[in-house]
Amino acid sequence: MRIALSLLLSFSSQYNVLTSPLVEDLHKDGKRLTPQRLKVLNLFENIGSGNHLSAEEVHEKLVKSSSKVSLATIYRTLRLLVKIGLLHELELSEGGHRYELLSNETPDHHHLICIRCGRTEEFESDEVLRAGKIAAKINGFKLIESSLNVRAICPKCI
Amino acid sequence: MRIALSLLLSFSSQYNVLTSPLVEDLHKDGKRLTPQRLKVLNLFENIGSGNHLSAEEVHEKLVKSSSKVSLATIYRTLRLLVKIGLLHELELSEGGHRYELLSNETPDHHHLICIRCGRTEEFESDEVLRAGKIAAKINGFKLIESSLNVRAICPKCI
DNA sequence: CAACAAACTCAAAGCTATTCTCAATAATAA
DNA sequence: TTATTATTGAGAATAGCTTTGAGTTTGTTG
Ligand SMILES: [Mn+2]
Ligand SMILES: [Mn+2]
Ligand SMILES: [Zn+2]
Ligand SMILES: [Zn+2]
Numbered sequence: 001m002r003i004a005l006s007l008l009l010s011f012s013s014q015y016n017v018l019t020s021p022l023v024e025d026l027h028k029d030g031k032r033l034t035p036q037r038l039k040v041l042n043l044f045e046n047i048g049s050g051n052h053l054s055a056e057e058v059h060e061k062l063v064k065s066s067s068k069v070s071l072a073t074i075y076r077t078l079r080l081l082v083k084i085g086l087l088h089e090l091e092l093s094e095g096g097h098r099y100e101l102l103s104n105e106t107p108d109h110h111h112l113i114c115i116r117c118g119r120t121e122e123f124e125s126d127e128v129l130r131a132g133k134i135a136a137k138i139n140g141f142k143l144i145e146s147s148l149n150v151r152a153i154c155p156k157c158i
Numbered sequence: 159m160r161i162a163l164s165l166l167l168s169f170s171s172q173y174n175v176l177t178s179p180l181v182e183d184l185h186k187d188g189k190r191l192t193p194q195r196l197k198v199l200n201l202f203e204n205i206g207s208g209n210h211l212s213a214e215e216v217h218e219k220l221v222k223s224s225s226k227v228s229l230a231t232i233y234r235t236l237r238l239l240v241k242i243g244l245l246h247e248l249e250l251s252e253g254g255h256r257y258e259l260l261s262n263e264t265p266d267h268h269h270l271i272c273i274r275c276g277r278t279e280e281f282e283s284d285e286v287l288r289a290g291k292i293a294a295k296i297n298g299f300k301l302i303e304s305s306l307n308v309r310a311i312c313p314k315c316i
Numbered sequence: 317c318a319a320c321a322a323a324c325t326c327a328a329a330g331c332t333a334t335t336c337t338c339a340a341t342a343a344t345a346a
Numbered sequence: 347t348t349a350t351t352a353t354t355g356a357g358a359a360t361a362g363c364t365t366t367g368a369g370t371t372t373g374t375t376g
Binding site: 122128140141148155 | 301302306307
């Protein structure tokens with residue numbers, strides 16, 4: 001395990017994963033840092049923000065990189081990473097959830113989705129956020145999240 | 159059939175359904191005006207805009223008003239009415255599609271949804287529409303529809 | 317009104333994202 | 347190192363929405 005871990009770590013980021021906030025979050029809940037969890041998280045970190053993967057896609061990508069993790073575990077891990085706050089769960093279209101890395105560099109943003117090929121572009125808009133806030137306030141709702149999905153057709157698909 | 163039709167018509171609107179655009183649309187496609195189709199459409203007209211029904215809910219409501227239409231027919235009819243342009247298909251949350259009457263009085267609008275009880279409020283926002291347009295333009299996409307879904311918790315559910 | 321395709325009903329089947337089961341494994345604390 | 351117990355893998359099972367099929371009914375046209 002020591003060896004496997006350091007291989008995984010090599011892809012990963014700034015600090016030593018073993019003492020990272022991630023591990024602390026996990027341990028204080030009686031949860032464990034497993035190679036599978038690291039693989040999923042590393043995939044999102046390496047692929048970069050702007051990607052919105054389904055559980056199935058995460059699975060495929062890990063298989064291709066000969067880092068197979070079972071689909072059941074991927075579902076379990078995605079749920080966990082969302083709860084911890086490292087991933088964000090999206091409903092960009094039909095056919096299940098998609099996940100993206102939640103980072104400081106990519107704050108609240110919205111999505112422009114090609115309904116033909118699925119290509120997805122991100123954009124930010126304070127106006128949209130404000131509109132959501134106002135609507136919630138007017139109706140006495142406690143806002144959780146507002147997301148604008150723009151369905152469109154990309155240049156290649158026109 | 160003549161009698162059944164006029165009963166249904168009594169709920170309905172301005173002009174004679176038999177010569178309405180609806181019927182023309184149907185007939186020019188070899189499609190037929192059936193009591194079932196009228197019942198579904200009338201339900202949406204009577205219930206008023208601002209309602210967002212699932213197929214199952216349409217079914218329930220028709221059963222309660224002793225106007226039973228089979229669920230299979232409801233699914234086929236909803237699809238038809240969307241294609242004709244009388245209904246709008248929404249994905250407000252998980253768990254299947256919802257439908258709302260598409261009318262001139264309720265133009266493009268957005269939804270504030272209570273994640274606990276499902277209560278849904280509508281609101282309009284030019285800023286949101288503009289943001290969607292701009293995002294599409296910048297990326298060279300042809301815009302189809304932009305919808306802002308605000309997930310929140312309503313006063314009763316807090 | 318008769319002819320005929322469209323549409324209806326009821327029931328069964330399909331779909332597919334997600335969860336469950338449980339024996340085997342392995343991360344952690346002591 | 348050992349004991350404890352969280353986690354995994356593989357696939358079967360689930361769940362919910364939606365579609366399809368067979369046989370019957372009915373709207374529409376001439
Ligand atoms: Mn994104
Ligand atoms: Mn609406
Ligand atoms: Zn495209
Ligand atoms: Zn509520």
